[in-house]
Amino acid sequence: MNVEPDLPPPTVLLDADRQSYIGKPTSKKGKWQKFVSFIWDSDYYEKSDAERKLVFKLDCFMLTAMTIGWWLKNLDQNNLSNAYVSGMKEDLNIQANQYTYMGTIYNAVVAAMQIPSSFIVMKVRPSWFLAACEVGWGIFTFAQAGAQSYQAMYGFRFCIALFESFYYPIGFFILGSWYTRPELAKRIGLWFIAGPAGSAFSGFLQAAIYKNLDGINGIAGWRYLYIVCGAMTVPCGITLFFLVPDFPENTKVWYLSEEEKALAKERVARNGAQAMKGKIDGSVIISALKDWKFWILVPFYCIYGFAVQNGTQFGIYLKAYKYSVTLRNVMPSLMYIIQCPCILIYCYISDRTTRIQRGWIMLGPLIWGIFPTAVLAFWAPSNSLRVFAFMANGSLYITPVFYAWVAEMCGHKTEMRAFITGATSCLFYAFNAWLPAIVFLQTDGPRFKKGFRTTFSCCVASVIFVIVIILMRRREIRQENNKMVDETPSEAAGGHGQSERNGDIEEKP
Incomplete structure (x- = not known):
């Protein structure tokens, strides 16, 4: 028997929003809806027709546009390494560690803008801000074609980093503001894999350009x-x-009706998230600094982010071992292609397993990552095994699952979610601004003994960090449940506790 879902509790909707609901929402429930629930959103069968239409529109317009933008961002960002091994080094007479310093400048600028970016879009509309940023870095991408010295490239990398820096944290912030727990990780995953897809395409594009236009x-x-x-x-x-x-x-976007805008706000409340008020409260930073999440999530992402850095040296390795220009571009692209299905699989499993914390899904790839990072850290004698280790680096990325987990853990405080999202990216890029310049010196290539051993150590530390986060989150859920039992015993008995709304449901022994 088909049972229509109840209307949302009146307390979660403003009076103006309630006017958009007349009667109970209709919901088609047939074989197609069951099939979609099985292969995609686990709650699709239970959604109303109006909510399905809203999510479909968000996927077609918002997700698609932001994914293409992210694809181009990574395409433009990865051009530096492909250009370097395809003639730029010789044309601009790049010596010693000047190429490394180009990456250092980029990462330093990006790091400085991560936290401000999440707060800027609370005051400035993201549609305006992101559009201006992408046009800006597109202009300076053009400009790099005219560079005549490595000093000019320093300046261009600074400008590109300034405009590109905002896209990463703002993208996660926006997606986490529109999608619910069973929807979020897959969408972040689809958005995120545009990054390695862009990096891969850059390699194929450079190989084709070198062959046909050089x-x-x-x-x-x-x-x-x-x-x-x-x-x-x-x-x-x-x-x-x-x-x-x-x-x-x-939102004032043209493709959403007033009823759909009201429904979107209701979904935010139902997901246990706080509404975005557009106000920046300085106490949020103080509150975040007192919370365990800041002191564990932020360092974890920094360490994990460096654990997956081996792939950036793949092209350097191939050049040192006399691979052709075409293979120097194509083989790293294959590494990025491997990354795409792995991310989708991790995100899909993460969204389907709503009864456990996402951290358990993150553990698998990180434990596996110890092997390929160890191969390079201790420099296996086989060239084929080392190439395999570089390729396997593409299977270690769990960033979308991590940010979906952050959105759930911090979803009840929008400003804290913005601050921690920005802080994780900030610390990662801050470390990337100086650590590679120490452990991945080009004069140490292609062996990079210090660098590869650092990534191996970071991979091991990441496993330990995830276990700690799981235990801390479990303790927090217990505390929330106990508090709700003390305050509203009847509600807790009915299974509507805060931990379920936030998506992390602790299984009882």
Whole structure:
């Protein structure tokens, strides 16, 4: 027998929002709905038709636009390494560790802007802000084609980093503001895999350009790479203005009706998240600094983020071992292609297993990662095994699952979620601004003894950190449940505790 879902409790909707609901929402429940629930959103069968339509629109417009933007961001970012091994080093006479310093400048600027970015979009509409940023980095992507010295590249990398720095934390923040627990990780995963897809495409694109355009009109192939990518980036930036819906509380986007905007706000409340008020309260930072999440989640992401850095040295390794220019670009691209299905699998499992914490899903890839990082750390004698270790680096990424977990743990405090999201990225890029310059010196390549042993140590430490987070979160859930039992015994007995709303449900022994 089909049972229609009850209306949301009146307390979660404003009076104006309640007017959009007339009677009970209809919900088609047939074989198709069961099939979609099985392969996609586990709650699709129980959703109303209106909610299904809303999520579909968000997927088609918001998710698609932001995914393309993220794809281009990583395409433009990865161009540096592909250009370096395709003639830029010789044309610009890049010596010693000057290439490493280009990455240091980029990471330093990005690190500085991570925390401010999440607060900026509380005051400035993300649709305006992200569109302006993408057009900005597209212009400076063009500019790199005209670089005549490594000093010019320093300046261009600074400007590109300034504009690109906002996309990462703001993207996670926006997606976490629109999607619910059974929906979130998969969408973040789809958005995130556009990153390795962009990095992979950059390699294939550079290989094709080098083969077909190198030397045409007296222009080197690596310069054509920047020209082509800039021409792709600027138009995409303009589309973000029309397709990013801002936040449920202030959206004016054209493709959502007033009823759908009201439903979006109701979904936020139902998901246990606090509404975005557009106010920046300084006490949030103090509150976050007193919370265990800041002192464990932020360092974890920094350590984990460095544990997966081996892949960035793959092209350098291939060049040192006399692989062709084409293989130097194509083989690292294959590593990024491996990353895409792995991320989707981790996210899918994470969304389906709603009875356990997402941390358990993160443990598997991190434990497996100890092997390929160890191969490079202790420099296995086989070249084939070392190449395999580089390729396997693509299977270690659990970033979307982590950020979905952060959204759940901090969802009841929007400002804290913004601060911790920005802080995790900030510390990661801050470490990336100086640590590679110490442990991944180009003069140490391709062995990179210090660097590979550092990533191996970080991978082992990441496993320990995840276990600690799981235990701390379990203790927090118990405390919340005990508090609710003391305050509202009848509600706790009915199974509507805070831990269930936040998505982490502790199984009883």
